[in-house]
Amino acid sequence: MTHKLLSDNVGQRQLMLGNEAIVRGALEAGLSVGATYPGTPSSEISLNLFQISQKTDLYFEYSTNEKVAIEVAASAAAAGVRSMCIMKHVGLNVAADPLMTLAYLGVKGGMVIVTADDPMMFSSQNEQDNRYYALLSGLPMLEPSSIDEARAMTKYAFDLSEQLHEPVLLRTTTRINHSTGPVTLSDILPVKTKGKFTKDPFHLVAIPSVSRNLHIQLLENINKAQAISESSQWNRITGSGEWGIICNGVSYNYVVDAVSDLNIDHQIKIFRVGFSHPLPEKQIQSFVNACKKVLIVEEGEPWLETQVRAMAQEAGQTIPIHGKSDKLFSRLYELEPAKVRSVVAQYFDIPDTKQAALNLNDLPEIPGRPPNLCAGCSHRATFFAVKQAAKSLDMPVIYPTDIGCYTLGVLPPLSMADYLICMGSSVGTSCGFSKSLENKVVAFIGDSTFFHSGIPGLINAVFNRHQFTLVILDNGTTAMTGHQPHPGVDMSQWHLDEFTQVSIENIVRAIGVPNVSIVKPYQIKKSIETFKAAFLSEGVSVVISQEPCTLINKKRKKRAFQVTDRCKNHRICISELACPAFYVENNRVQINPAQCVGCAVCAQICPENAIIPVKEN
């Protein structure tokens, strides 16, 4: 069956997720090479491109991290083919080093960098505003407001990139990536499979003497981009009146709905900025000149506001221009329609059309439904064994952790997370803790995260002879973002033969870690003994905990367990393991057979041996 995003039904309207629309736009632009490291809210872009790459001439890869992904895409564009790299906002921090100098080098084939920001931090460790990367690097930036625009802008971004010889930032937010709307299909361009590289070291090798000239070129390109932005169809003004609103991205949608709800269409002009770096300065100045009062509506930092105010000052304007200033909007979290409507009403001094809130004071307390490690998750077993090992050695332990499903180990009763900054930080921070604390340090990192950015920290630890244990939670996939592959995955299980599996154990041994061991975390007693030995060893020790993610492990036969009458209600299974397959009924612990995957961890820790497999008929 062909992929839905490959439909050649030109002119047809399809409902698409924002991330699917971006894929469609890239296909319509004839994308040749794509690379990513998965990260919410961008992950579905990569998922679809990976599937499509199995069916077409498109080359797509899951790279080890975002820095590598951007380098893969950059060199493909240097060879003259169209390329795209996709990452979440914090991923661009990892890729920032190549990004900044790639702006100097420029590109030949069109190159698009998708940065998916996450205001509100639905699934991220911060809500940084990546529009500043456009200012920092000098690169042009586009920001869609609707799903169909996500498609059209992605497609245009490749043309713009080739016109300017610079990569283009396509900046989205979660509410674009994970919203759905109608998209009108255009033609898909054929994939150009091979490019041509023209040697030109004095423009393409960034040594100081070359870069001094390249920086001049970059500034010229910014000027060219500015001229294009001035007449870009993506920057548009609608409505008329003496009040003005300048906005971008999804904020535009909330503004349009607010203006319609408040019935002030005839009093207000809206300037929607879509080509947002460089800003169309002249257009903004003439817009401001024609207004008595301007409101800036944007999520995150006062990125537009600061620039618009500077532009207005340049034009000699002194009218009120506010957004984050004057405490109208917050720099925190995301915007939403009612908030925008209420600020618009307040700022222009008109009555709000707010719906009255229901009185919900008499609602009973509703128990929370926090995210939880799955029933039978191997991470839970590992955490349990580590905790028991530390307990039996009477060791006070600090647990630096990392980014993945296992970050959920922070929740009680596991409580196995003490420090987390970013991808790979478990290893580097363990180095610092081990030098500055008396405590034992035991760090957790997932397999995909280890490849992403854990390895340099481990080399550092060996070289500098730090003293800690690194537990690598190897579940054979990048589980949290939707089970994407990584270099440690055996791809032949999906009949994909063009890959080589990289062994985590071999890497760890090659680095020279003095004490390396492997555990199967479902074997609790053995695991505890191995962890104890690792904790007592000198220098860096690594324990690789190997068990495939239970959600995708097809090989294991699932056989549910049950609690028998021998149970004496110690409830260690609940108070220390807390697998969600347990429930209490009539003061007796039970196991939900629909949820139990038969890992047998609880059976091993029950002091009464009361948990046994359900007999099969």
Add this chain to the structure above:
Amino acid sequence: MKPIRLIIVAVGGQGNLLASKVLGDAAMRANIPVVMSEIHGMAQRGGVVESALIFGDAKSTIISDNEADILLGFEPSETLRALNKCHEKSWVITNMSPLPPFTVNIGKGKYPDLATTQTLIQQKTDRSFFLDATRLAKEAGNILSVNIVLLGALTATGIIPLSTAQMQDAICNTVKKAFIDINLKAFKLGANAIE
């Protein structure tokens, strides 16, 4: 067309994303403007999944508190939790078969009383419809068709601008072929529960 705002709340694994897809597909075929958004929690399973659908002339893909015209709940305590999305003219359609969260299962935290839940929803909103969608899904032949039972109920209330035939077409177009019959039956059982 004046916007109609629908919030769907469910527990991960109950299939509310498919339900949104069916509604979106039906709206597209009926030439009704539609946008949707979704937020799922951090865990693969067991967390709350919320979708928003807006039919009609609106650009926003999310729904603010007190602005949902319809709340479709797949689980009673989640419906109660999402009442802050409603206003006094809202309609609520909810499954009354509980899926207690883990905290309750292990005796930490109390699941709200179902009769009280029903009374509170009735008192605070304009109209409300309660059904045991889980039982009806089993009756249709698959417990996983809870989502389609609830779509049947939602359609039968007449509050969404989509007809039974349009919804049935969308179901046939969206679900896997092998499950079409079960889902059409589920849709009908859900509708009957309302009428």
